Amino acid sequence: MSQDYRPRDGSAGPSSSRSKPNSSSPHPRTPHYMTVGNGSTSASAAALMSTLDHDSGYGPSILSDSYTNDGGSKGWHPGLTSDQPTPEFAPRISDEINPDADKDRRMMASHVHQLYYNQNRAALGRQITKTVETLQDLRQKNSEWPAQYPSVREPPKPKSDPRPGFAHTQSTTAGGDIHREKDNVPLRPCAPRRAATSLDEESTAEPSSAAEAQKPQEPERLITPQSAQDFSVLKLQLNVTGLTPAEIAHSMNKESIASLLNGRINQTIQHLIRLRARIEDSSSKVLVTGDLNAGKSTFCNALLRRKILPEDQQPCTSIFCEVLDAKENGNLEEAHAVHKGTIYKRNDESTYDVYSLQDLEKIVTDNQTYTQCKVYVKDIRTIDESLLNNGVVDISIIDAPGLNSDSLKTTAVFARQEEIDVVVFVVSAANHFTLSAKEFIWNAAQEKAYIFIVVNGFDNIRDKARCERIILEQVAKLSRGTFKESSELVHFVSSNAIPVATAIGSGPPDGDGGGGGSGSSSGPSNDFPSMDDDEETLGKHGEPGSPPKKDKGKEKEKLQDFEKLEGSLRRFVLEQRAKSKLAPAKTYLLNVLADLNLLATVNRDVAQSELDRVSQDLQEIEPAFEKSKKARAEVSDDVDKTIEETCSNIYNNTRTIINNAIFQVATTNLGVPYPGLMSAFQYAEDIKQAMLDQISQAVTICEEKAKQKTIGSVNAIKSLGVLHLGDEYNDLNFNSDRMFTKRRDLLARQVDFEIELSDFFDASSLWGQNEKVAGTGMALTVASVLGGRMMGGFGWVDGAVGAVRVMGAQNMRRLVIPGLIAAVVLATTYTLHTIPTTLPPRLSRRISSTLSALDYTHTNALRISIETRKILRYPAENLHAGLQQSVRELGEKREERLKVKKDSDVARKYFGNLVRETGEGRRRVEDVDLEGAHVPGVAGGYEEGVMV
Ligand SMILES: Nc1nc2c(ncn2[C@@H]2O[C@H](COP(=O)(O)OP(=O)(O)OP(=O)(O)O)[C@@H](O)[C@H]2O)c(=O)[nH]1
Numbered sequence: 021m022s023q024d025y026r027p028r029d030g031s032a033g034p035s036s037s038r039s040k041p042n043s044s045s046p047h048p049r050t051p052h053y054m055t056v057g058n059g060s061t062s063a064s065a066a067a068l069m070s071t072l073d074h075d076s077g078y079g080p081s082i083l084s085d086s087y088t089n090d091g092g093s094k095g096w097h098p099g100l101t102s103d104q105p106t107p108e109f110a111p112r113i114s115d116e117i118n119p120d121a122d123k124d125r126r127m128m129a130s131h132v133h134q135l136y137y138n139q140n141r142a143a144l145g146r147q148i149t150k151t152v153e154t155l156q157d158l159r160q161k162n163s164e165w166p167a168q169y170p171s172v173r174e175p176p177k178p179k180s181d182p183r184p185g186f187a188h189t190q191s192t193t194a195g196g197d198i199h200r201e202k203d204n205v206p207l208r209p210c211a212p213r214r215a216a217t218s219l220d221e222e223s224t225a226e227p228s229s230a231a232e233a234q235k236p237q238e239p240e241r242l243i244t245p246q247s248a249q250d251f252s253v254l255k256l257q258l259n260v261t262g263l264t265p266a267e268i269a270h271s272m273n274k275e276s277i278a279s280l281l282n283g284r285i286n287q288t289i290q291h292l293i294r295l296r297a298r299i300e301d302s303s304s305k306v307l308v309t310g311d312l313n314a315g316k317s318t319f320c321n322a323l324l325r326r327k328i329l330p331e332d333q334q335p336c337t338s339i340f341c342e343v344l345d346a347k348e349n350g351n352l353e354e355a356h357a358v359h360k361g362t363i364y365k366r367n368d369e370s371t372y373d374v375y376s377l378q379d380l381e382k383i384v385t386d387n388q389t390y391t392q393c394k395v396y397v398k399d400i401r402t403i404d405e406s407l408l409n410n411g412v413v414d415i416s417i418i419d420a421p422g423l424n425s426d427s428l429k430t431t432a433v434f435a436r437q438e439e440i441d442v443v444v445f446v447v448s449a450a451n452h453f454t455l456s457a458k459e460f461i462w463n464a465a466q467e468k469a470y471i472f473i474v475v476n477g478f479d480n481i482r483d484k485a486r487c488e489r490i491i492l493e494q495v496a497k498l499s500r501g502t503f504k505e506s507s508e509l510v511h512f513v514s515s516n517a518i519p520v521a522t523a524i525g526s527g528p529p530d531g532d533g534g535g536g537g538s539g540s541s542s543g544p545s546n547d548f549p550s551m552d553d554d555e556e557t558l559g560k561h562g563e564p565g566s567p568p569k570k571d572k573g574k575e576k577e578k579l580q581d582f583e584k585l586e587g588s589l590r591r592f593v594l595e596q597r598a599k600s601k602l603a604p605a606k607t608y609l610l611n612v613l614a615d616l617n618l619l620a621t622v623n624r625d626v627a628q629s630e631l632d633r634v635s636q637d638l639q640e641i642e643p644a645f646e647k648s649k650k651a652r653a654e655v656s657d658d659v660d661k662t663i664e665e666t667c668s669n670i671y672n673n674t675r676t677i678i679n680n681a682i683f684q685v686a687t688t689n690l691g692v693p694y695p696g697l698m699s700a701f702q703y704a705e706d707i708k709q710a711m712l713d714q715i716s717q718a719v720t721i722c723e724e725k726a727k728q729k730t731i732g733s734v735n736a737i738k739s740l741g742v743l744h745l746g747d748e749y750n751d752l753n754f755n756s757d758r759m760f761t762k763r764r765d766l767l768a769r770q771v772d773f774e775i776e777l778s779d780f781f782d783a784s785s786l787w788g789q790n791e792k793v794a795g796t797g798m799a800l801t802v803a804s805v806l807g808g809r810m811m812g813g814f815g816w817v818d819g820a821v822g823a824v825r826v827m828g829a830q831n832m833r834r835l836v837i838p839g840l841i842a843a844v845v846l847a848t849t850y851t852l853h854t855i856p857t858t859l860p861p862r863l864s865r866r867i868s869s870t871l872s873a874l875d876y877t878h879t880n881a882l883r884i885s886i887e888t889r890k891i892l893r894y895p896a897e898n899l900h901a902g903l904q905q906s907v908r909e910l911g912e913k914r915e916e917r918l919k920v921k922k923d924s925d926v927a928r929k930y931f932g933n934l935v936r937e938t939g940e941g942r943r944r945v946e947d948v949d950l951e952g953a954h955v956p957g958v959a960g961g962y963e964e965g966v967m968v
Pocket of ligand 1: 311312313314315316317318319330331332336337420421422423476477478479480513514515516517
């Protein structure tokens with residue numbers, strides 16, 4: 021028996037260079053590769069197992085142990101199982117001489133495989149943990165500094181993808197595999213995929229391998245639709261009718277995109293956590309399916325070496341029976357029939373009914389009550405022999421209902437489940453593949469590159485070579501991958517020839533492989549249909565009595581065939597488990613890290629350009645801000661000074677002009693004609709009014725001058741505004757006509773005094789003018805007589821006294837009356853005659869004293885200057901506010917830019933680190949070699965290029 025990875029016909033198998041026999045060598049089978057199989061535990065294997073036991077799986081640091089720069093793994097010692105040709109001089113102990121040696125090698129290889137698996141698992145687990153942390157950080161960062169997301173465009177459809185609706189499973193990883201179009205042009209490197217990925221979020225991860233292939237050809241660009249195309253896991257789903265995703269992305273603001281991205285990050289974290297749980301799960305499930313009555317249950321029992329599952333059921337098995345190790349059920353052997361429509365929970369008895377193993381027959385055909393049952397059995401085989409309890413991985417076997425049009429779909433869906441690592445298809449050697457079988461295998465081949473095929477009932481076939489040929493031809497059409505590895509994956513066996521123990525009790529089966537088959541009732545069926553009616557039906561296993569010697573040899577051969585199948589199945593399960601569990605994690609991680617790397621690169625560059633932009637802005641804003649602050653202080657001072665100067669100037673001018681006007685009003689020709697004595701009062705009124713008008717006019721002049729001065733000052737302030745605030749300050753509206761509009765008639769009312777008689781007679785003037793009166797030569801006799809003294813000084817009084825003395829009292833008495841009358845008449849005539857000359861000064865004095873009492877000059881000067889100040893304060897305040905606002909705006913701009921600068925700097929460093937971290941993470945994940953290409957004889961037995 022040989023369990024080497026060796027193509028049956030030399031057409032396929034492991035690397036041909038490795039398997040090619042050396043014709044010059046005396047040992048043509050060297051180099052020899054170790055394979056998985058049965059046998060007791062060797063010392064080396066035990067040592068390796070102990071290493072495994074101490075491997076915690078997830079070390080504290082991702083860099084701590086497993087990875088070295090050369091991509092090797094610390095725990096792996098190439099010398100231990102190195103793939104070296106056996107030296108020619110070294111005689112090889114053949115399996116016939118020492119069968120245990122081969123078993124040991126297989127055993128050790130199995131454990132090495134497990135060690136290698138654990139290292140990969142630990143590496144991926146650590147990277148998942150790290151990536152989850154990175155995503156959590158990114159989510160936090162995204163809320164502080166909304167990450168830029170390239171605008172999105174639909175990726176172009178691959179030119180050639182025969183079945184875009186299916187993701188292929190159990191393919192090898194991307195290492196060198198190239199998907200080829202029909203014309204043999206490399207399309208893209210193939211990342212490992214599995215069926216389940218197409219059913220959930222992982223399907224979104226698939227296009228990234230294409231994106232990865234395109235990336236290096238892309239020139240480095242900042243936020244382009246092409247970059248968006250490169251996303252796979254973090255691709256945002258933007259759907260609005262009538263708009264392309266790119267248009268939607270453009271129309272959305274940064275914050276909305278960031279929040280969408282956060283949602284995507286959350287989903288990714290959840291998915292990574294699920295993937296980690298999956299890779300930590302050490303169990304593996306094998307689904308056994310096939311045509312009705314093909315012998316599935318018999319085959320499962322043969323694997324278990326116990327007749328657990330009911331065989332030859334009428335009606336056929338109609339529920340899924342999963343056989344698990346009883347250790348998972350407290351070492352209790354029993355069957356849990358799961359209620360239809362409920363999710364099985366072992367600790368919740370309401371989800372299932374408990375049956376004994378003997379009662380299984382009652383359950384397996386009752387698909388009305390149950391859909392599946394869990395059968396817990398104690399494994400009677402050693403860990404080196406058992407598939408179920410092999411010391412490496414917990415495997416459960418699921419016996420599916422036979423395929424027909426009803427069960428086909430259910431079984432296909434079942435097979436696509438993530439937990440199903442391997443599908444074993446049992447086909448009757450006599451019946452070949454039915455239509456249902458073909459449909460199932462064809463579909464499953466799209467999901468899983470390889471199907472393990474058991475051609476059962478081979479004992480019934482006489483022309484075995486012909487049967488093999490026909491079956492393999494059919495396999496070639498149904499699953500190319502499986503056909504290429506047919507020596508490992510297609511087995512012709514007779515399951516009923518395998519000795520099995522009874523379901524009750526766990527005594528070992530009859531070890532004599534050909535000694536009567538079943539330890540109980542599982543003998544061969546005589547009515548198993550033959551391939552050809554005329555062919556001789558072989559095999560009489562389980563029949564009482566010893567078989568003839570010839571039959572004994574055949575029975576041994578059947579057992580050996582079955583053992584070979586078991587070895588292959590075990591290897592296949594272990595390898596596929598590695599791929600089906602680790603490959604999705606690896607692919608998804610690669611995609612997430614590639615997306616993160618791309619996102620980080622874009623955002624690092626965005627942050628850098630943001631930083632450059634704000635730094636440049638700040639170079640302009642900083643000096644403008646300082647200048648604006650300085651201008652605010654200086655201009656305020658200047659304006660205040662201008663206002664003060666203008667107002668005090670106007671005040672003083674006004675005072676001077678009004679005072680002068682009041683002072684000069686008496687001497688100014690007012691142009692009022694004297695109408696004569698009869699209109700003296702009217703004349704006085706006119707004079708008064710003219711004087712007041714004169715003064716009012718002076719005030720008007722003052723106001724006019726103030727206006728002009730104000731206009732000049734407003735313009736000066738305006739110029740300052742334009743200088744410091746720009747042209748918009750020109751819009752300032754100032755209308756000087758509105759100044760001093762409330763003054764009219766004010767003065768007339770204030771100086772509203774009555775003209776009095778005394779205004780016409782000025783006694784002091786009279787006294788002062790007596791010389792003039794004498795000089796007039798008025799012909800008063802008395803006056804002449806009395807001489808010169810009559811009119812000088814107190815002349816006329818003295819004269820009167822003198823006259824009295826000269827003329828005597830009697831004469832005087834006669835002269836007094838006419839004299840007095842003459843004097844009065846004379847004085848009155850004189851006074852009335854001098855009114856035009858004497859009235860204005862008298863009125864002027866009265867006006868002056870009245871105005872003085874009113875503090876008229878000061879009041880008006882103050883009024884005009886106050887109004888001027890009020891007028892000037894408006895543009896001044898405006899300018900001040902403008903300058904203040906300019907300073908504030910510049911200050912705010914500066915603050916905002918400083919904040920952006922700080923944030924951008926932090927973001928640039930963060931995304932820079934993220935670029936580095938994700939790049940390193942990606943390299944580490946890429947180094948996880950799921951093919952085990954450099955692990956000799958353990959894995960990687962399936963050649964590249966055979967992927968579907
Ligand atoms: N001669 C021969 N008979 C076999 C072999 N394997 C199974 N049988 C017989 O074939 C019949 C059907 O076997 P089962 O194991 O019940 O077939 P199955 O595929 O599980 O049937 P369903 O699940 O009910 O579709 C039984 O009578 C078996 O004894 C075999 O290798 N050789």
